[in-house]
Amino acid sequence: MLFPSDFLTRLEYLSIMSKRVFRGQLLAQRRTRQTGSGIEFSDHREYSPGEDLRYLDWNIYARHGDLLIRRFQEEQDLHVWLLLDCSRSMNFANGRKFELARQLTAALAWIALADLDRISVLACAAGVVQQFPLTRGRERILPLMQFLETLSADRHETRLQESVRQFLHRRPRPGIAVVLSDLFDPYGFETGLDQLRFSGFDLHVIQLHHPLDAEPGLLGDAEIVDLESGRILQTTITEQMLAQYRQLFQQHQLSVRQYCARYNLGCTQSSTKAEFDALVMAMMRQSATS
Amino acid sequence: MTFLVPTAFALAVIAIPITVLYILKLRMRQVHVSSDLFWQQIFTARPPRSFWSRFRHPLSWLAQLLILLAIVVAAADPRWNSTQTEQRLVLILDVSASMQASEPRGQRFELARTRALQIINGLPASAQAAVIAANHRPEILCSMTDHIPDLLRAVTSVGPSAAPGRPDLAVSIASSLLQETNAASILLLSDRCFDATSLPAEPRLTIETVGTPLPNIGIVGVQALRNSDDPLSAELLVAVRNASSLPAEAVLQLRMNETLSYVERLSLAPEETTSKTFPRIGPAGGIWQAELREIRFLQNAADTITSAPAATAPADALAIDNTAAAVLPAANRQTVRLISSNGYFVQKVLEADPLIDLQVQSAITESPANEPAQITILHELVPARLPAGPVIVLDPRGDCDAWALKETRQNPLPSPAVEAHPITRNFRLDDVLIPAATELEFRLPARVLAVAEDGLPLCVLLQRPTGPVLVVPLQLTQSDLAFRTVFPILISNTLRWFANTTHLTASALQAGQQIAVPLPSATFTQRTAAEADIQQVLLRSPAGRSELIPLVRTADGSAELRALTGPLCETGLWSVEPTGTLAGIGVPSKSAVTIAVNLASAAESDLRPPGPVSEPASADSRTPRSGSRPLWFWICCTAAFLLILEWFLYQRRWIT
Numbered sequence: 001m002l003f004p005s006d007f008l009t010r011l012e013y014l015s016i017m018s019k020r021v022f023r024g025q026l027l028a029q030r031r032t033r034q035t036g037s038g039i040e041f042s043d044h045r046e047y048s049p050g051e052d053l054r055y056l057d058w059n060i061y062a063r064h065g066d067l068l069i070r071r072f073q074e075e076q077d078l079h080v081w082l083l084l085d086c087s088r089s090m091n092f093a094n095g096r097k098f099e100l101a102r103q104l105t106a107a108l109a110w111i112a113l114a115d116l117d118r119i120s121v122l123a124c125a126a127g128v129v130q131q132f133p134l135t136r137g138r139e140r141i142l143p144l145m146q147f148l149e150t151l152s153a154d155r156h157e158t159r160l161q162e163s164v165r166q167f168l169h170r171r172p173r174p175g176i177a178v179v180l181s182d183l184f185d186p187y188g189f190e191t192g193l194d195q196l197r198f199s200g201f202d203l204h205v206i207q208l209h210h211p212l213d214a215e216p217g218l219l220g221d222a223e224i225v226d227l228e229s230g231r232i233l234q235t236t237i238t239e240q241m242l243a244q245y246r247q248l249f250q251q252h253q254l255s256v257r258q259y260c261a262r263y264n265l266g267c268t269q270s271s272t273k274a275e276f277d278a279l280v281m282a283m284m285r286q287s288a289t290s
Numbered sequence: 291m292t293f294l295v296p297t298a299f300a301l302a303v304i305a306i307p308i309t310v311l312y313i314l315k316l317r318m319r320q321v322h323v324s325s326d327l328f329w330q331q332i333f334t335a336r337p338p339r340s341f342w343s344r345f346r347h348p349l350s351w352l353a354q355l356l357i358l359l360a361i362v363v364a365a366a367d368p369r370w371n372s373t374q375t376e377q378r379l380v381l382i383l384d385v386s387a388s389m390q391a392s393e394p395r396g397q398r399f400e401l402a403r404t405r406a407l408q409i410i411n412g413l414p415a416s417a418q419a420a421v422i423a424a425n426h427r428p429e430i431l432c433s434m435t436d437h438i439p440d441l442l443r444a445v446t447s448v449g450p451s452a453a454p455g456r457p458d459l460a461v462s463i464a465s466s467l468l469q470e471t472n473a474a475s476i477l478l479l480s481d482r483c484f485d486a487t488s489l490p491a492e493p494r495l496t497i498e499t500v501g502t503p504l505p506n507i508g509i510v511g512v513q514a515l516r517n518s519d520d521p522l523s524a525e526l527l528v529a530v531r532n533a534s535s536l537p538a539e540a541v542l543q544l545r546m547n548e549t550l551s552y553v554e555r556l557s558l559a560p561e562e563t564t565s566k567t568f569p570r571i572g573p574a575g576g577i578w579q580a581e582l583r584e585i586r587f588l589q590n591a592a593d594t595i596t597s598a599p600a601a602t603a604p605a606d607a608l609a610i611d612n613t614a615a616a617v618l619p620a621a622n623r624q625t626v627r628l629i630s631s632n633g634y635f636v637q638k639v640l641e642a643d644p645l646i647d648l649q650v651q652s653a654i655t656e657s658p659a660n661e662p663a664q665i666t667i668l669h670e671l672v673p674a675r676l677p678a679g680p681v682i683v684l685d686p687r688g689d690c691d692a693w694a695l696k697e698t699r700q701n702p703l704p705s706p707a708v709e710a711h712p713i714t715r716n717f718r719l720d721d722v723l724i725p726a727a728t729e730l731e732f733r734l735p736a737r738v739l740a741v742a743e744d745g746l747p748l749c750v751l752l753q754r755p756t757g758p759v760l761v762v763p764l765q766l767t768q769s770d771l772a773f774r775t776v777f778p779i780l781i782s783n784t785l786r787w788f789a790n791t792t793h794l795t796a797s798a799l800q801a802g803q804q805i806a807v808p809l810p811s812a813t814f815t816q817r818t819a820a821e822a823d824i825q826q827v828l829l830r831s832p833a834g835r836s837e838l839i840p841l842v843r844t845a846d847g848s849a850e851l852r853a854l855t856g857p858l859c860e861t862g863l864w865s866v867e868p869t870g871t872l873a874g875i876g877v878p879s880k881s882a883v884t885i886a887v888n889l890a891s892a893a894e895s896d897l898r899p900p901g902p903v904s905e906p907a908s909a910d911s912r913t914p915r916s917g918s919r920p921l922w923f924w925i926c927c928t929a930a931f932l933l934i935l936e937w938f939l940y941q942r943r944w945i946t
Contacts (some may be wrong), residue, residue, distance in 0.1 A: 097324075184325035195386040213324050223318045226326040233329055234318060241332050248328040 002143050003106065010277045011110040044068040075246055078117040079134065079175030080265070081201070082108060083163065085176045088227045089184045091153035093210045096272040098153040100208055101180040103276035106187055108178060111280075115137050120172075121147065124163035126156045156229035158250075160192030174246070177201035182208055183256055185229075190259060197263055202215030207256050208284075211271055214249055216242065243271045291368050294438060298365035305358055312351045353936035360929035364922040365906040369589055370414060377417040377473050378434065380464035381441075384480035385423045385448060386455025387801065388894045388921030391481070391504055391607045398501040399450040405500065409477065410441045411920040420467055421445055424460035424480065426453035426802025427857055434467060452610055453802025453859045454891045455480075458488040499899050505534030505587050508611030508895035510563065513886055514578050514618035514797040521621045521645050521782070526568045526578045528614070532558035533896035536587040543583060546618075547576040556582075563892070573645065577863065577884065582612040611895045614800040614899070615863055615886040619822055621645055622789055629654055630669030635772035636684060639781055640667070648786065666787055670939035678756040680788040682781070685766045686728065692752055692759060695869075696729040702742035709739040711751070712787045713760065716779050717747060723770045728763040731755055745900050749780075760784050771864065798886040802859055806852035807866050807883050827853045828869055832862025832887075838867070858887045 046053040047056060057068045063121065069101050082105050089153035090098035105121055112119045113136060121132035121144065132147045183189040183205075196203050218224075218244070235241075255270060260267030268283050293299075323329070383406055390397040406421070413419060413436075421431040421444040430445035446911045457480055468474040476494050481501040489495070511529035537559055544552040552568050583605040606612065626640055629647045640648045654673045665680045672688040690696055704719035719740050727746055740749035752759035762780070764771055771777050786915040799805065809827070842852040853866050867882040889895070 092324040093324065182324060185326055186325070186327060210324065215323070216323065218321055221318050223320045224326055224329050225320055227322055227324055229326075232320075232328060233326060235329075244332050245328050248331055252328070273306045 002101070005064065006140070007103075007106070007145075008110075011107055012278050013276055014107055014111060040072060040255060044072060067214045078112075078115075079173045080108070080112040080117050080119045081167070081172060081175060081177045081279065082121045083124050083167070083177060083179045083181075084121060084148075085125070085158060085160075085179075085181030086123045086129060086151055086153050087181075087184075088139070088154060088156040089158060089182055090208075092227055093212055093272075095153060097182055097208050097210055098151075099273070100272050100276055101206075101280075102148045104192070104206060104279060106141070106148055106181055107276055107280050109144050110141050111139075113141055118175075119144075122163070122167055123151050124160070124167075126159045127162045128166045158183075159187055160185050160189050161187055161195070162192075164192040164195045168195060173253075174200040176204065178204045178206060180206045180208070182213070182248065186229075187263045189256070192264070193259065203263075204283075205256065205260055205268070206279075207253075207267070207268075209253075209271060211273060214246070214271070216245060218242070291370055291421075293363075293366035293368050293492065294436075295365060295367045296924070297364055298367075298604070301365060303363045305355055307889070308354050308358060309351070324787065329696075333764045336545070341685050350936055353932050357929050357936065359934045360932065361556070364925040364929065368505070368921050370921065377414065377475075378468055379409075379413070379417060379419040379474070380422060380434075380467055380476045381409065381419055381445075382422045382424050382428075382457065382460045382464055382476065382478040383431075383445065383448060384455055384457060384478065385425050385451045386480075386483065386894060387452050387889050387891065388455075388481050388483035388612055388897055389450045389500075390610055391506070391897045392605075393501050393504070393607075398481050401474050401480075402500040403445055403496070403615070405450075406479055407442060410438060410445065411923075413438065413441075419667070420464070422460045422463055423448050424455045424478070425451050425459040425857075426456055426859060427465050427804075428456055428460035430467075431462065447740050450582045451802070451859045452861045452887075452889060453857065454800070454889070455483055455484060458490060461492055461495055462490055465494075468494065469815075481897070482938075483896055484893055486900065501897070501899065503898035504607035505536055505538070506608045506611070506895055506897045507532050507534070507538050507540055507558065507582060507606055508608060509580055509582060509614040509888065509890065510611070510892040511565070511890050511893055512580055512614040512616050512798050512886075514616035516619065516621060521643065521786075522571060522573055524569065524570045524618050524621075526580075526616060526618070527565060528568070528580050529563060530556060530558065530582065530897055531563040531567045531892055532560060533892075534587060534900065535560045537587070538585065538587045538936075540585045541583045542566065545579045545581075546570065548579075572619070573621035573623070575618045577845045577886065578616045578618060580614045580616075585612070589647075602717075607897050608895065610861055611889045613861070614798065614888040614890060617884050617886045618797060623647060624665060624785055624789055625649065626665045626667060626785070627651060628667045628669065629671050630667070630684075631671060632767065633669035633684075636667065636669050636766070639772070639778045642778065643782060643785070659891075665785060676754075676759060680757045681759045682784055683761045685764060686730065686761065692734050692754070693730040693732045693761070696731055698726050698728050698765075699742075700726050701745055702727045702744060702746045702748065704748060705741050705743050708749075709737065711737075711739055713751065713780070714739050714749070715783055717749075717776050717783065719771075719776065722774055722776065724748070724764055725768040726765045728761055728765070730761065758788065798888050798890065799808050799858060800890050801861050801887050802857050803887075804845060804855055804857045805885075806854045807885065808852050809841075809866065809883060826869065828867045829853070829855055830865045830867060831860050832864060833860060838869070855885075858885065861887050861889055863887075865938060868924070 008275050011023050044057060044060075045068065047069050051069055055069050055071075057070045060066055084101055084105050085132065086098070090101060109119045109121065116136060118134045118136045120134045122128050123130040130147075130151065132144055135144070160179070160181065160183070179193065179196075181189075185192070193203060218237045219239070221236045224235065225231070226233075256269065257267055259265070264282070266286070268279065268286065270282075344517075383402060385399065389397075389402065391398045393401060395401060410419060417434070418434050418436045418443050419432075420434045421441055423429045423431050431448055432441050435441065457478060461476060461478065464476045468476065474494055475496060476492060478495060478497045479500055480497060482497060482499050483749055508529045508531060509528060513527045513529065514524060514526070516524045526544065528542065528544070530540070530542065537557070540552045540556045540558070542552075542556055542606065543550065551570075555567065556564060559563060579734065581792070587606075623645050625647045628637055628640060629651045630636060631652050637648070637650055640646050653662060654671050665682070666677050667682040667684065668686070669684045670687045672686045672690050675691050676683075676687075686693070686695070702724055704722060704724060706718065706720040708719070709715040717740070727742070727748060729746055730750070732752060734752045734754050736747070737751045737753070738747045741747055748762070748764060750761045750763075752761060826840055827834050829839045830836045837856075839853050839855055842854050848899055855864075855866070858864055864885040864887055865882050866885070
């Protein structure tokens with residue numbers, strides 16, 4: 001069951017934990033840098049003639065005789081974009097990867113909605129195939145969960161670059177972009193992430209893999225069927241090949257970590273053995289300590 | 291190269307299913323992966339398999355065919371063609387008792403058998419061979435053949451015997467098999483524990499010694515005897531030999547009917563043979579069993595039997611000669627009726643025998659009809675009809691139903707040769723003065739036991755259905771026979787034979803002998819056997835195996851029956867028992883005859899081959915042999931190697 005009965009309870013716990021421990025560190029607790037007509041004092045600046053005298057700080061003028069204008073931080077809603085990989089590779093081994101990705105999407109969305117941020121979920125494969133539009137308010141979590149339940153991972157292969165291109169073509173307001181994928185992109189994952197990064201998004205990558213992705217456990221004659229392309233490789237797998245596979249997989253995981261570290265991006269890599277709430281907690285700890 | 295089993299090449303058809311199965315497209319298992327990104331980097335995908343590309347791993351397929359080929363060739367049993375002329379070999383395997391000796395590498399016989407198998411397996415294809423077991427009676431296990439499996443089977447089927455071997459006879463048989471063939475050889479695999487001088491001069495003979503010199507102590511002789519002058523006393527004679535160059539100690543235990551009777555410690559010098567005599571008083575018979583225990587060879591004089599054995603002290607190598615048995619016959623009392631008017635000396639002789647209850651009559655009287663048959667001795671007096679039962683007639687003076695008197699001959703000269711019979715044991719007449727003897731014309735089947743030089747019978751045994759009759763037609767009153775020791779010996783032998791206590795000529799036999807066992811005549815006669823239509827009796831071995839052996843009837847019409855045994859090649863106590871049908875007509879089971887069989891051979895107990903031990907490599911080059919294993923063995927090794935190779939191919943451990 002994708003969202004069991006205690007799912008919302010666990011989401012609420014995550015929300016409380018995020019406020020107590022990681023306040024100001026994650027998602028909607030952040031503020032924009034724009035100053036404007038907010039109510040929270042930001043700083044002072046010199047008065048220029050013609051400015052609205054309502055913002056003149058008369059107390060300072062009375063004490064020191066300086067004409068200073070009070071500035072306030074303008075509060076804007078934070079936009080959180082959740083890019084969920086719906087390619088066929090996410091459906092590997094009974095779709096456990098896709099199930100965990102959807103649970104994580106729901107959890108992150110709930111935390112954002114609880115902080116009055118706006119969230120949007122984009123189902124991506126070879127492009128953006130479905131979108132849950134921007135929304136805010138905690139009451140929107142149920143429609144979001146219904147949306148996630150309707151999604152299926154049978155959308156061809158992974159093309160993150162094309163998905164990001166289509167996403168940016170809609171001119172989204174910059175905010176936080178969370179990519180949930182296994183990043184098994186035959187065209188490379190770096191280009192898509194680069195585009196998001198260049199567009200001013202605060203990027204966080206969540207890479208999921210199944211244990212069989214790391215350790216196939218195959219020996220002997222076999223037809224290897226690629227879930228995304230349907231391509232078939234007839235071969236005989238030896239221990240030597242398995243060792244090479246393990247090495248290549250670890251290199252791929254390392255390349256993702258190195259990319260994120262290079263550009264100071266959030267990065268979470270996990271096996272599908274983990275539970276979504278434990279994974280979110282780990283993400284929050286990682287953000288708090290970084 | 292020739293193949294002994296060419297039909298095995300039919301197995302080559304297995305190559306067809308191997309190839310077909312190889313060509314057939316195997317359905318490969320499908321494995322779904324999230325992405326083949328990494329697999330693509332490891333190898334380049336192969337195109338769909340074409341017909342020829344179905345031989346995906348031709349080396350593996352080739353290895354399988356080579357394995358099959360090797361198996362087929364090995365099954366065909368290939369042999370190298372010899373450039374020499376056809377060779378013939380007679381392999382003589384010593385199976386005598388000494389081959390049971392325990393060598394450090396195993397039993398001597400097993401070593402010889404292993405060597406024989408090696409030789410047979412190494413025979414060239416053109417060679418013929420035969421296998422002979424040098425037993426007490428040599429046996430041709432396999433006649434001349436080039437069929438190796440038969441030769442191997444013959445060697446495998448034979449086992450060591452408990453009897454002394456006769457390699458001389460075996461060599462003679464081998465010579466007969468080879469006749470005048472020049473390209474032939476005789477190979478004797480033996481421990482050489484026999485008299486080498488007895489071997490016939492055979493230039494083609496090669497002796498390959500098996501085994502090493504081993505120390506041994508054994509019982510080389512055992513007999514149980516009753517004293518002829520005192521039948522109530524008996525003695526057991528045991529001879530023990532130390533066949534080693536070391537002093538030795540042992541404990542000799544004697545049991546009479548399973549009851550421990552004597553225990554004696556023996557200290558034997560090197561090469562010493564000691565004889566011990568153990569007396570026994572009483573008429574009862576039984577079975578003596580002697581056993582050597584706690585055998586120790588002393589490395590130095592300070593060792594005693596009570597000290598712990600030295601670690602380096604050799605052990606007794608042969609166990610079969612550590613035990614022996616002998617049968618002591620019972621001395622039963624006999625009732626003898628003497629009818630004589632002038633038989634003073636005869637009466638004194640009979641009275642001197644403590645086992646005889648003597649009744650003396652001076653005239654002939656009719657015996658009551660219901661009186662059981664007893665032994666009757668007639669001296670001079672002869673009734674018209676001889677009484678029933680065993681009868682001894684001394685100096686008959688009248689006719690009867692068994693003979694008629696003819697003339698009286700003066701001064702017959704006794705012949706020193708007497709007929710071999712239990713009655714004539716230790717009996718000689720050549721120094722007896724015989725002034726006169728009566729010639730008789732016998733009306734019954736007669737067996738002359740002693741005769742004069744002119745052919746006059748001096749001691750005759752008559753066989754009749756109602757009992758045997760011994761006739762001594764000497765005029766006893768004129769002869770000095772009654773004063774000679776041979777007379778009581780003759781009377782005693784005759785009475786014992788009548789009582790059937792002399793059923794065996796020896797109390798113990800040597801293993802390998804074949805004898806005709808006299809059966810108890812009191813209860814087991816030709817008449818009882820004929821009534822039951824019995825042709826065979828049961829011979830039971832010490833190990834419990836039983837077989838039927840034939841009865842032997844005497845041609846002279848006597849009541850005596852004998853059972854002819856085969857060679858008794860197992861030591862211990864054998865028994866000849868009546869069959870079930872005989873028991874059914876009243877023959878009691880106690881009528882079984884026990885036979886003690888021992889090794890009792892000084893030559894077999896000496897486990898030291900004379901002279902240096904020859905190694906197989908130094909044996910005569912005329913003997914066709916091969917130091918290596920047969921060809922099929924190496925082919926099988928090749929097949930095993932190919933199998934390992936194919937396994938690696940299957941695992942594709944080296945395919946990149």
